[in-house]
Amino acid sequence: MYVDFEYYSSVFSGSVLSEGAFQKAEQEAETYIRYLTYLNGDIFADTAQADAIKGAVCAAADAYYMAVRETAEGGNVKSESKDGLSVSFVVARKDGETADDYVKRCMYQVIRIRLLPTGWLSRKAGCKHDHKCGCCDCL
Numbered sequence: 001m002y003v004d005f006e007y008y009s010s011v012f013s014g015s016v017l018s019e020g021a022f023q024k025a026e027q028e029a030e031t032y033i034r035y036l037t038y039l040n041g042d043i044f045a046d047t048a049q050a051d052a053i054k055g056a057v058c059a060a061a062d063a064y065y066m067a068v069r070e071t072a073e074g075g076n077v078k079s080e081s082k083d084g085l086s087v088s089f090v091v092a093r094k095d096g097e098t099a100d101d102y103v104k105r106c107m108y109q110v111i112r113i114r115l116l117p118t119g120w121l122s123r124k125a126g127c128k129h130d131h132k133c134g135c136c137d138c139l
Helices: 005-010 019-040 050-073 099-118
Strands: 076-081 086-090
Touching: 005 019, 005 050, 019 050, 019 099, 050 099
Parallel strands: none
Antiparallel strands: 076 086
């Protein structure tokens, strides 16, 4: 585990996850971040960006837990009618979006905010410059 519950609760000030639920959510967050950044190397070996990476893991763990819980519960009741037994729910899922896609979208939104400035989400190969800068072997 890259982030422990102590870091999550004290430094990140996380309050969504209990210690019991944290391990599963943290593992899912790590797996998804590794999937998003695998082209650029091992993100969890980057000590210079450790704070941003730990923040992304914690935020993604929160997003994972909340999205899974919302999917399981079916959303919040928006309106209800007794006579015709009509119930409407407020859900953040888009029409036709699978539960798995919804969970990934929720996680990506919080990961992107934290990791985009670090360059880890870049899909460019080589030195990641748009031009031939001469600062490396990007010929």
